[in-house]
Amino acid sequence: MKIAVSSMSKDLNSMLDVRFGRCNYFVIYDTEEGLVKTIENKGQMSGGGAGIAAAQQIIDEDVDVVITGNMGLNAFNLFKNSDIKVYRCGSIKVETAVQLFKEGKLEELTQAGPAHAGMGMGTGRRFRGEGRLNIAILSGKGGTGKTTISTNLSVITGANYIDCDVEEPNGFIFLKPSQIKREEVKVDYPVVDSSRCTLCGECAKVCQFNALVKTKKDIMLFEKLCHGCHACGIVCKQSALTFGKRIIGTIEEGQYGNLICKRGILNVGEPMAVPVIRRLLKNLPTGTNLIDCAPGTSCNVVSSLQYADGAILVTEPSSFGLHDLKMAVQLVRSFNLPFGVVINKHNTEDDRIQTYCEKENIEILGVIPYRREAAEVYSSGKMIVELPEYKEIFEEIAERLREVFPWNLQ
Ligand code: SF4
Ligand code: SF4
Numbered sequence: 001m002k003i004a005v006s007s008m009s010k011d012l013n014s015m016l017d018v019r020f021g022r023c024n025y026f027v028i029y030d031t032e033e034g035l036v037k038t039i040e041n042k043g044q045m046s047g048g049g050a051g052i053a054a055a056q057q058i059i060d061e062d063v064d065v066v067i068t069g070n071m072g073l074n075a076f077n078l079f080k081n082s083d084i085k086v087y088r089c090g091s092i093k094v095e096t097a098v099q100l101f102k103e104g105k106l107e108e109l110t111q112a113g114p115a116h117a118g119m120g121m122g123t124g125r126r127f128r129g130e131g132r133l134n135i136a137i138l139s140g141k142g143g144t145g146k147t148t149i150s151t152n153l154s155v156i157t158g159a160n161y162i163d164c165d166v167e168e169p170n171g172f173i174f175l176k177p178s179q180i181k182r183e184e185v186k187v188d189y190p191v192v193d194s195s196r197c198t199l200c201g202e203c204a205k206v207c208q209f210n211a212l213v214k215t216k217k218d219i220m221l222f223e224k225l226c227h228g229c230h231a232c233g234i235v236c237k238q239s240a241l242t243f244g245k246r247i248i249g250t251i252e253e254g255q256y257g258n259l260i261c262k263r264g265i266l267n268v269g270e271p272m273a274v275p276v277i278r279r280l281l282k283n284l285p286t287g288t289n290l291i292d293c294a295p296g297t298s299c300n301v302v303s304s305l306q307y308a309d310g311a312i313l314v315t316e317p318s319s320f321g322l323h324d325l326k327m328a329v330q331l332v333r334s335f336n337l338p339f340g341v342v343i344n345k346h347n348t349e350d351d352r353i354q355t356y357c358e359k360e361n362i363e364i365l366g367v368i369p370y371r372r373e374a375a376e377v378y379s380s381g382k383m384i385v386e387l388p389e390y391k392e393i394f395e396e397i398a399e400r401l402r403e404v405f406p407w408n409l410q
Contacts, residue, residue, distance in 0.1 A: 001031045003101060004058050005094045006068040010038040012095040015208070018069020019334075021050030027094045028061055031102070037061075051075035059084065067097050071109060093208055096231050103234070131286040135159070135401075136308035138332075139315060140324025142295035145344040145368070146314045147171050148378060150292035152385045153312075154259060156394040157401070159288035161256070163263035164304045166249065166276045171292050173381050177254025177261040185264070185279045186245040187272070188228035192219045196240035203232035203241060224271055249276040260285045273300045281307040297327045305332065311339035312365060312401075317350040325353065329360065340365040342397060347371075366397035 006023035007014045017023035021043045028037045039061065043054030055075040058066060059082050066079060066086045079086055087106040089097045100106050137153075139146045147165070151174045154161040163171040190203070190212070201214040211225035212232055223246065233241045249266045264280040266273050277300060281291070284307070291308060294300035305311070311332045315325040325341070332339045340363040343353050347370035357364050374384045385391040 001065065002061065002063045003029045003031065003065045003067060003098055004061065004063040005029070005089075005097055006041075006066075007038075007094050012036060012093070012098070014094050016067070016069070016089055016092055016094055016097050018090065020066075020068040020071045020075055021052075021054045023054070023068070026054075026058060026061075028063060029098050052078065055079060065101065067101055067106065076109070076111070092229065092231065093206070096206055096234075099234065105234075132284055133288045133310075134281075134284065134291055134308050135288065136291045136293050136304055136311045136332075136337075138293040138297075138301055138304070138311060138313060138328055139295055140297060140313075140326070140328035141320055144295075144314045144316045144321065146295065147174070147292055148384060149312070149314050149342055149344060149368070150290050151175055152383055152390070152394050153397065154261075154290050155256075155383055155385055156391070157288065157290075157398045158259065159290045160260040160262070160285050162280065162284065162289050162291045163261075164277050164280060164291055164300070165294045166264035166266040166273045166280070166300070167294065169263040169265055172252070172254070172261065172263055174383055175256045175259075175261050176381075177256045177259075180252050180254040183251045183253075184247045185249040185251060185276045186247050187226070187275050188230065188243040188245055189223045189226045190221060190232050190241045191244050192221070193240045193242065194218060196238045198238055198240075200237075202235045202237070206231045206235045227272065228275070248272065251276070251280055274303045277303045296324075297331045301331065305335050305337065308335070308337055311335075311337050313339055313341045314344055315341060315353055316345045317343060317348060317353050319352075322352050322356060325356070329362065339363075340400070343367045345370040363400075365400045366393060368393055 004026045006017045006020050007025045007027045008017045010025055012027060014027060023041050024044060026039050026041060039057060041054050042057055043050035051072040052074050055078040063084060066084060067089050069090060071086060086109040087101055088109050089106055137146055137150045147170055151161060151171050161171055161175060163169040197219060199214060203219060204212040204214045209225045209227055211222050213220045233243065248270045249264060251262065251264055253260065253262045262280060264276040266276050281304065291304055293304040313325060313328045315321045341357055342365050346367050354364065374387060374390060377384050377386060385394050
């Protein structure tokens with residue numbers, strides 16, 4: 001049996017690339033011969049039809065099974081017609097993905113679409129059609145006023161507010177929700193039973209986060225590096241690993257009028273925000289949710305976008321603002337999400353953002369002026385829509401959202 005895995009580089013130790021059509025390589029593993037072949041994906045450079053070009057290559061290689069994260073409809077149908085089965089997997093080592101497949105632990109893809117959480121350690125799912133519309137609000141850089149836009153837009157549109165900036169969740173300062181409920185976020189970590197462990201070192205080899213190290217005497221765990229993926233437990237043939245749990249953060253939920261407000265809080269000193277973000281987003285309220293993402297374009301933002309149906313990019317008219325907006329645009333485009341831009345702190349004749357958006361055919365949803373009175377209201381922890389001029393601007397942005405996206409914002 002020949003298994004093709006979408007990959008970031010050329011061998012079994014590479015990381016699986018969750019993009020099928022745009023991955024760099026396919027690593028092809030022959031289970032009978034034990035041979036590994038790598039082919040460069042011709043689809044990655046295609047202007048269009050990347051999935052089709054990639055699928056054609058795989059079909060020509062006489063492959064039986066494909067393991068990847070996301071797959072579009074065209075490629076999926078080509079494989080269906082060629083009796084090639086497709087399995088979902090998250091971003092883990094190619095070798096581990098093949099192992100999980102052999103053990104029957106990967107989920108077969110039965111329709112085109114993105115990866116989701118499961119045995120393959122997929123990384124997200126979309127809620128479109130499940131009574132939820134999730135709109136991510138992000139900015140390429142910090143300090144653009146992303147939280148101001150998110151909280152004020154929640155109040156104006158009646159959408160729930162979800163604070164995913166778990167390292168600095170400050171939206172509750174403005175919304176001041178009541179009836180707060182709290183839930184701890186825990187992650188798994190391996191515990192070694194030294195009476196069973198033969199010090200073979202396989203667990204340390206498979207850990208892509210270097211959380212396990214084999215010494216001459218034992219297996220050492222650096223628990224803050226552990227992502228709780230369980231790969232070490234899967235490869236341990238002595239059943240010497242069990243899993244404990246440790247607390248890394250908290251989810252809070254409260255009410256602001258009829259709105260549900262949720263936020264994740266990462267404990268001080270914890271390096272991994274993603275498990276807190278995922279826990280927060282896996283259990284969203286029904287209705288429209290505005291997701292206030294972390295600043296920048298890091299994996300914290302990527303984790304949030306995996307749950308989004310569309311995006312609002314907040315920027316400011318400055319060189320840094322434009323530079324980081326371009327990165328944010330690149331990111332949301334890679335997710336194929338509909339999006340528009342809000343220009344905040346606009347107090348000059350500087351039109352570099354408008355010029356860029358026009359050139360890139362990006363919709364500008366609104367322009368928010370920079371005024372001293374707004375800064376005073378903001379710095380006293382109040383909503384700027386308390387000012388009539390700003391209330392009107394946010395109502396216009398809400399109106400633009402309804403026009404630009406087919407969303408039923410209340
Ligand atoms: S894989 Fe199992 S037996 Fe091998 S070193 Fe790790 S815990 Fe010990
Ligand atoms: S569970 Fe933790 S220690 Fe084990 S492989 Fe995954 S990240 Fe490494």
